[in-house]
Amino acid sequence: MTVMPVRLFGDPVLTTPAREVTDFDAELRNLVRDLDATLRDQQGSGLAAPQIGVGLRVFAFHDPQVSGHLVNPVLEFPDEAEQDGPEGCLSMPGLYFDTIRRLNVVAKGFTLHGDPVQIVGTGHLARCLQHETDHLDGVLFIDRMDTARRKAAMRAIRDAAWNRPAPPRIKFSPHPAPGRRP
Numbered sequence: 667m668t669v670m671p672v673r674l675f676g677d678p679v680l681t682t683p684a685r686e687v688t689d690f691d692a693e694l695r696n697l698v699r700d701l702d703a704t705l706r707d708q709q710g711s712g713l714a715a716p717q718i719g720v721g722l723r724v725f726a727f728h729d730p731q732v733s734g735h736l737v738n739p740v741l742e743f744p745d746e747a748e749q750d751g752p753e754g755c756l757s758m759p760g761l762y763f764d765t766i767r768r769l770n771v772v773a774k775g776f777t778l779h780g781d782p783v784q785i786v787g788t789g790h791l792a793r794c795l796q797h798e799t800d801h802l803d804g805v806l807f808i809d810r811m812d813t814a815r816r817k818a819a820m821r822a823i824r825d826a827a828w829n830r831p832a833p834p835r836i837k838f839s840p841h842p843a844p845g846r847r848p
Contacts, residue, residue, distance in 0.1 A: 690780035714801035725798035737776035
């Protein structure tokens with residue numbers, strides 16, 4: 667179980683659809699453990715495999731009522747009810763924006779052992795399940811916003827300290843350059 671670095675906005679893995687899991691093996695079990703360890707370390711609600719650079723359809727989640735993981739999730743919506751409220755993402759640290767999501771969801775998928783599982787979520791849990799499944803489809807939550815909210819979000823992302831390039835590192839050779847005297 668390893669805490670992995672979380673990929674930040676702009677990394678192409680975050681907008682690339684993830685591949686379906688076909689092997690329920692030790693590698694998958696290690697991935698789920700790494701997702702869980704990283705999510706706990708980051709104190710988030712959910713973390714998808716692409717956010718740690720792995721292009722597979724797996725995510726871990728922690729909610730006050732239930733915690734776990736889903737492999738190859740598929741969402742169903744039992745009604746049309748919606749919620750509008752703040753949403754954040756570990757790939758955009760410290761930023762929260764109001765986002766419209768469905769209020770109720772049924773997530774079906776598999777455990778890390780390949781056993782079928784179903785999670786019924788409402789409110790925060792429903793938001794989390796939708797957010798993480800979007801990650802597996804290469805969709806970011808800012809893609810769900812209307813134009814005005816998305817513009818405001820993009821301004822905040824551009825201004826975020828984590829989105830600034832590191833200053834270039836300049837190394838000086840300890841060897842004299844040809845034609846120059848020390």
